[in-house]
Amino acid sequence: MSGLLALLDDVATIAKVAATSIDDIAAGAAKAGAKAAGAVIDDAAVTPKYVAGFSPARELPIVGKIAIGSIRNKLLILLPAALLLSAFAPWLIVPLLMLGGSYLCFEGAEKIYHLFKPHAPYADGHLPATDDAEHLEASKIAGAVKTDFILSAEIMTIALAALPAGQPVWMQAIALAMVAVGITVIVYGGVALIVKADDVGLWLARVGRLAATRALGRGIVQIMPGFLAALMAVGTAAMIWVGGSILLHGLGELGLHAPYDWIHHQAVAAAAALPEFAGIVEWAVTAFFDGVFGLIIGMILIPIVAKIIDPAIHAVTRKA
Template identity: 50%
Template sequence: MSAGLFGLLDDVAVLARLAAASVDDIGAAAGRATAKAAGVVVDDTAVTPQYVHGLAAERELPIIKRIAIGSLRNKLLFILPAAMLLSQFAPWLLTPLLMLGATYLCYEGAEKVWGRFSKHGGHAAHSAPVTAAGEDAEKQMAAGAIRTDFILSAEIMVIALNEVASESFWPRLIILIVVAIVITVAVYGVVAAIVKMDDIGLGLTQRASRFGQRVGRGLVAGMPKLLAALSTIGTVAMLWVGGHILLLGTDTLGWHGPYGLVHHAEEWVHHVAGVGGVLAWLTNTAASALIGLIVGAVVVAVVHLLPFGRKDH
């Protein structure tokens, strides 16, 4: 009887170790998948604060909460089931769909670059604040933000799915759920901190402490600069991530030339003593961003030539 009990306890211990290892593996895979989606996450973080610009201070956090819930609903109820079905029954579609999403990222990035040079500022949905008051106006604004988030969320989830495509069904599902929750909490937590930064700064300027007043003025003055920096970083990240996905995708589909050229360039600079690894990474990053800009510029030109793509400024 005691031998059987000890045997059972030993089996439980083995299962516990296996479960702990599985949790570690899932956590590591979720971390890798989240990191791969970083470029889209930065753009999502940069875009969202512009939707609540102009609203009353007390309405900013409730609106961000509404958008965050909508974003999580997008990921878990719509995108995740579609992604799981795709990976289970048509995994060969993953690379083409990933490249399609990457092309969209390149288009968005190139359009923002074009907007800066032409002084038109890119998509109106990304740049025009909603200042109208009232519940209906807030619902309309939140719905617009959630629609934009759907596209970014879909790309995030497909990038994450591509990283864990080799996992079995249940670990893959758990990893994607973790990625969806972590990214949503991270993005909208940062967004909430950004949009309240000027309010916190104003509060500090009214303190008796001179140091607090200086910090408060710095926060208020830094808010527009932070948003501008995030927008620039988001644009570069979209071109880089989009171009890199296209570079790897063409190689996977059998066109090895572009990836081969970049790989040879990486190997050439990798031998530089001390900084070879950094130079190799920078070479790949610059090449990916350039590819993203070229592809995006072509798509922008095509879209603007089409009747529905022309914009009156």
């Protein structure tokens, strides 16, 4: 009987440890997902353009296929790569994170740059020389999945860096899988709602029995272009802010503390001047200077990418 009680006590202890581990995993996944906010917003802002021009009946199937490609990117390629990186080359995490941060800064700065100096329209290299709707759809999906791979790599790297140090591999794997699935559902669920919102609005405007319902439908149709523009603006700002923050923290990890310390000093001083709003003020000032730093880095990268990196990539791909 004492042996049975001891066994039950051991089972209870294991259950408590398991419950604590689940809480730790969930907390780690939530924190990691929050850290990836900039890339997530950008992902949601970029994806709707891939369904533009298709019939309404094909919009959700296209979004669904892109979502499946995204989850494959994250779970089958990026998650194992992140675990191998954590196990065998953790010293690479900060440089890779900074590389992803640089990409975010570049993407955001390029969007701002083209607002003031629009580039000439050019043929999308992914589009096939055919009017076949199936080929066009497949090409658009392939291009979206490739873009998603880059954004997903940033998300998974940011998530990996945000997890508590010293976690067992299985806990890291579960947390990263939770981030991968959760972010994919949020992003592509949100995209599905966005791309169908105007259709819902039109339907309400046409068949609504009440004047208020029809007015709501017309309002949805009218507000969607502005909403998409606002989403793009928020996505751009988030990219630059998060990218700048990643670079500043990375520089600190590599021993260059001066930029981060200066920004922190300015934020603390501003918070001290408005003690009743100290937390909000400190965050806002930090985010502002992170964004300014990210924008400067992004603007510096634009000519480097245009004059050096892009030509090098095209030369390699042509030879391949």
